Amino acid sequence: MAIDISEIPDILQRRTISFYAVFILLVAPLWCAVPLAWAFVVYALRTGRIWSYSLPGLTLFVVALSEVIFSVHHLHLTRQLSSPPNTGHGSIPEIQVAFQRILKAGLAHLSPDDYDEETLDEERPGSPEEDIVQLEHDDHRAIDFRNTLRTWFGRQPWSTVRLHEVRQWIYWSIFNKHLPELEELPQTHKAVLDDALDLLQKRLGKRIPEGSDVSCRPILLNLDKATILWRPFTLYAFTTVTNLCLDHYYQRSQGFSRGNHNGLEYLVRIPKNWKPPRDPRPVVFLHGLGLGLLQYHTFLSHLFQEFADRPLLIILQPHISQNIFHARYLSPMPRKQTTKNLSSLLASFGWTNLDPSTNSSEDEGHHPNAKDRGQNGVTILSHSNGSYCHAWMLKDYPHMVTRSCFVDPVTFCGWEGDVCRTFFYKTCYTGTELLMRYFVGTELGVVNLLQRNFDWSSNSLWYEEIPNARNRSKTLFLLGDKDSIITPSRVKLYLRSHGIRKGLWCDPNGRHGQALLAGGEGCKVVYEWLKEREC
Structure with a gap:
């Protein structure tokens, strides 16, 4: 057993x-x-x-x-930010589909090791085509799922978790609200809740005991009280002034132009003689939480030097860059608006087309070698929190993204709760954890984004939503085994169970963000991959 x-x-x-x-x-x-x-x-x-x-x-x-x-x-x-948001996570059908994907993840009897991506015939091994059936309580899949799910309940032993707290968690995950008294639930809500609970208990392999246990209070990310710690004005001022100086430096010395497309701010550099699709395709960089350009300056400086032969687009995100003086600091752009603006921006540059049916036909009509190059489009390179926006583009405009590079991605396995628990709930024990909690997890803009504007179903990316996920020349994943924000072993297990091998690079001693340190092995892997001609 x-x-x-x-x-x-x-x-x-x-x-x-x-x-x-x-x-x-x-x-x-x-x-x-x-x-x-x-x-x-x-x-x-x-x-x-x-x-x-x-x-x-x-x-x-x-x-x-x-x-x-x-x-x-x-x-x-x-x-x-003291009051929880009134908006829901999204459409109920979309939430239900995402919830079922969570329950189906890991159901297939597939070993993450016994697999040869050169000979596998299945298009999507272990995909949502698996049925949710009643598991035995000692089934290793049920045990693993219970162990994962208890993260949302303070990592208490699963046998102490009670039905009331599980209902609270399910109701939050679907409706983004506190669970009212059961007799006050609308019939439509009760039907959705009961259906989700029934499927969940099948996946758990056992029934959840009736009652309540406050020691297993669930994490309700968007509804829980937000903890925000003050920090000096001089710290915010230094960060803002430094980023403004870097912004101007990139424009004066690196050939970048600054733009604002319907509220989406960016820096872009397009070589004078660059022509699509003859020349290397453009790179779009989506940065993560922290200090904005200041945090990524070393990496970006090398990127500018290494890739002077192609357009570079940096999406500026003031709400996660501690730019408290920005008008949109507490008004992050939601998913649909972000992808609509980014897609129309890419189309305005002539890098790709809004209509997927015209992407390849236009290329083939005007460029003899278009078929060899593949569809016109861009390469997206995302780091950490930037992988959420990366995921949105793959969900809404997949035809525009012909190559994807995920560095320390938080978009995978977010449903397992490790990321939000690490940021906001887990007790800090090390210096690194304390640094992350004070400078990131309790910063006003970050808390606003992740605790008041977080949409877990939109932010969760699934294998089947990634075009050419097993083709290393088109999709690359970089992880560090000592990452303290995500749980690399879980992300690797998920990706490897879907047949991803050559495109998964892992640094056994890597920490979060280390893959983008100039001169490091991860940085070299990213640069070499960007230089490759995809096939």
Whole structure:
């Protein structure tokens, strides 16, 4: 009989020295800057000593006063996120399809190792064509699913999870609302909830006990109270000014132009003599959470030098770049608007066509070698949170994306709960975890995006939604085995179970973001792949 890993408590961890070092040397000083600024301003004004300060003292007072004023503004913005959103995740039929895909993932009897992608005949091994049937409680597929699902319930042993909490979780995942009393549920909602619960229990291999256990309270990402920690005005100002300087530098010295397409901001460089589809196809870069251009400057600088022969498009995302002074900082563009604007932007450059039926015909009519090149389109290179937008384009305009490179993608296996738990719920034990929690997980713009504007069904990408997923020349996945944000072993298991081999590159010592460090092995893999002629 298989060991039921869903009943084994997680190993208790102890905080490392790096945690305390980061807390004392970095997090605590930055967090204390705001209350210290308040104390200094109040002291200077109440004692009247401000009138006796010399130039250095007055400068310090002005800086402290700016922190005080900004903290009030920050508090005002924070209160805007105190209430859960009123909008749902999406259409109910779309949510139900995504929910069934979750239940079908891992059902097929396929080994992630016993597979030769050169000889496999099935188009989509382990795809949603599997039926959801009642599993035995000791079926390894049921045990694995229970162990995965308990992440949404605080990693408590599965036997402690009760039906009320599971209903709460299902209701949130479908309707993005708190579960009302069962007798108050509309009949349509009750029917959807009961159907989802029935399928879920089949996949779990056992019935969920009646009752409630508050110790297993589920993660309700969009509804739970958001934790936002202040940070100094000077930190935001430094990040914003640095990104503006880099923006201007790219325009002056790297040949980029800045544009705004219906609210979608970007930097683009198109070589003068470049012609599609004769020359290498354009590269679209979608960055992740953090500091915007500042965070990716080294990687981008090498990218500019290595690929001067093709157009480069960088999509700017102020809401995940700590650009708190931007008008759209708390108004991230939703999926449909983003893909509509990005697709029309790509079409306006002449890189691809909005109508998929004209993509290849136009190429073949005007370019003799179009058939050898494949359809006209772009290469999308995404990192981390950028993989969500990448996924949206593959869902809505797959014909425009002829090559895809996913670096540290969070779009896969997001339904397993590891990413959101790591960002917002898990206790920090290491310095890296604390850095990620303070600088990313509790930052106002990130919290707004991931806890108030997160659409899990749109953000989840499935194997069958990726064109040419098993063709390495067209699709590449890069992971680091020591990634602390995603669970690489789960993502690898999912991709490998669908036959992806040559296109999956893994760094055994890699951490999140390390694959894009200039000079690293991951960066070399990305550059070499971009240089390849796809086949």
